Structures are given as structure tokens and as C-alpha cells.
Amino acid sequence: MTDPEHGASSDLRLVLDADGAFASSWLREKSVAPVPVGEQIDAALARRITAGCRAVGASHILATSLVGDSGATSRLPADADCTGIRPPLLLRTPDSQGAVLFPEAGYALIAGTTAFMAAAVSEGTDTARARFGRYARTLLERHPALASVAASHPPGHRAWSQPGDVAPASAAARQLALLDAFTDGTCDAPDFARGWWEARRASQANGERVQGALGDLLDQVFMILEDYSVDPDLAEPGDLDDAGLRIAVREAWQAFRHGET
Incomplete structure (x- = not known):
């Protein structure tokens, strides 16, 4: 990595505190999600980084080495392939709307604004946190430190599986x-x-989690609406009209309600 970014060290202190964790002041109005990662940035994490940068219009990424007190920072194109980069490392957008802290092998913390997180953690922050909790439990014997990471980032909502929940x-x-x-x-x-x-969109942004048959129902309605256009002039051949949409949604809703009985 080359082309150091001037002033990046002072910006770094705004994002990380003295202990190397995200600064509480920077985290205001931002969320954090832990994600699994191995010994180096893999393709899955690289895609998350690219998606988040694209969502907030970042032209490049600031990559800061956290080895010792070096703080060496390089500038990478926003669409650069970050796979293979090893920890400890902080990647962030120039305006600090989003950041990825990769302190050690095993996990990374993705943090940022609503727009950044909606793209980088498209499954939702709560879902990512719940999945990481299961991942940490699976690897408890080999990587006990992951349990404390999961405990520090629990889901904010429990998963709902019934309408009454x-x-x-x-x-x-x-x-x-x-x-x-x-x-x-x-x-x-x-x-x-x-x-x-x-x-x-609001449910995803809020980190709400819906599972089981109820989650399947909402996913089915999502797929049905993919074949419907609010503006008839923009409808494509084979799309549902208003009546067809009501029939399809009613059938899905009734099938779900029948399955509850």
C-alpha cells in the first residue's frame, strides 16, 4: 500500500480511542456489527467494504496499519480488492461515515452511518450480531475471545416468529x-x-429480526411486490395489476394464517 494520506493520523484519533476501540464520540448515530473473518480480509468482507463505500459515495479508502504505534496510512481506490490484507488494520471512508476495524484474526467490526451499514451489512445489524453470536459459540473452545466480542455486541431485538410476538x-x-x-x-x-x-426499509434499518414462517411470509410478499409496479406506465409484460397483487398477497396471508391453526 502506498500514497500516504496527509492528516490521516489526526482523523484516526477521532475514530479510535486510546485503547484501539471505536471512540464513543464517533459512534454517535452509528451502529456496529461484528462479522467473522479469518487470518486476512476475505472476499466476503471485501464485498462489504466496497458496498459500504459505494453507498456513501466514497472515492477512496484510508487504510491504517495498527501495528505498534506506526499509524502508517495509505489511500486505496474505493473499488480496490482488499482481500489478503492482514490485521491489525483500520479501513475507513475519508469522511468517516463508515469504518472496518480488523484487530486480529477471527473477527472484524463494521461501523458506520445508516447508509453505510445498510449496504455493508445488508442483512441488518441485529441479524449480523445474532449470527456472530452463533459463530462465537461454535468456536468457543478454539477462540474463546470471540465470546467477549459477541457479548459486547448483542442483538438489540429478539427474533419474532409469531405475529403476536x-x-x-x-x-x-x-x-x-x-x-x-x-x-x-x-x-x-x-x-x-x-x-x-x-x-x-425501516425494519431493516432498525435491525428488526423476523424468523420462521413469519419471516418466510414477509419474504414471499417481498417477491410478490417485485412483480408489481405502482405506476402502470412502468409495468412490464407479465407484471401483476392491482387485482392480481391483491389476490397473490391474500393467498400468501391466508396460507400463513391457516398454518398457524
Whole structure:
């Protein structure tokens, strides 16, 4: 890595505290998700980094070595292939909207704004945290330190598997309310589609987790809406019209409700 970035060391102190962890002041209005990684950055983590940078319009990445007190920083193109880079390392966007801390083999911490995290951790922060918890438990004997990482980043929401479990004020509850309204005819198709997409984005941004048959239902509605256009002028051959959308969604909703009984 070459082409050192001027002033990067002072920026680094804004992102990391004296102990080498993300600074609490920098983390305001940001979220953090631990992800598994081996001895070096692999393809999966590299894709996350690229996606996050693209989402916030970063033209390049600042890569800082955390070996000793060197703080050597290089500038890499945002679409650079980061695979093979070894820890300890901090990668961050120039405006610090997003960062990836890779302190040692076994895990990395991805942190950033809503836009950065939505792309870099598209499964949702809570889902990533829950998966990392399972990963840490699986490797407990070989890598006991991972357990403390998982414990420091627990999911904020428990996973919901039944409509009655869903928190009333959640975005997932809004999705279920829209399903009720649309299938009983009190909500028209365009309003349902717009409201459902908005609620889905909010649910992901909030880190809400839905699993089991309920998760399958929401995924099925997502797929159904992929074949529907709110604007009829933009509809493609074979797309669902308003009536077809209502029929398909009603069938999915009724099948789910029947499975509950």
C-alpha cells in the first residue's frame, strides 16, 4: 500500500480511542456489527467494504496499519480488492461515515452511518450480531475471545416468529397491519406497495429480526411486490395489476394464517 494520506493520523484519533476501540464520540448515530473473518480480509468482507463505500459515495479508502504505534496510512481506490490484507488494520471512508476495524484474526467490526451499514451489512445489524453470536459459540473452545466480542455486541431485538410476538411499535408490526388492511380491502394496491416498502426499509434499518414462517411470509410478499409496479406506465409484460397483487398477497396471508391453526 502506498500514497500516504496527509492528516490521516489526526482523523484516526477521532475514530479510535486510546485503547484501539471505536471512540464513543464517533459512534454517535452509528451502529456496529461484528462479522467473522479469518487470518486476512476475505472476499466476503471485501464485498462489504466496497458496498459500504459505494453507498456513501466514497472515492477512496484510508487504510491504517495498527501495528505498534506506526499509524502508517495509505489511500486505496474505493473499488480496490482488499482481500489478503492482514490485521491489525483500520479501513475507513475519508469522511468517516463508515469504518472496518480488523484487530486480529477471527473477527472484524463494521461501523458506520445508516447508509453505510445498510449496504455493508445488508442483512441488518441485529441479524449480523445474532449470527456472530452463533459463530462465537461454535468456536468457543478454539477462540474463546470471540465470546467477549459477541457479548459486547448483542442483538438489540429478539427474533419474532409469531405475529403476536412482534412489538406493536415496530416497523414489522406496520407490515402486518398493511397486510391486514390490503387483504380486507381497506387499503388500495399502490398505498399498500408504498407503505410496505417503506416499512420494510425501516425494519431493516432498525435491525428488526423476523424468523420462521413469519419471516418466510414477509419474504414471499417481498417477491410478490417485485412483480408489481405502482405506476402502470412502468409495468412490464407479465407484471401483476392491482387485482392480481391483491389476490397473490391474500393467498400468501391466508396460507400463513391457516398454518398457524
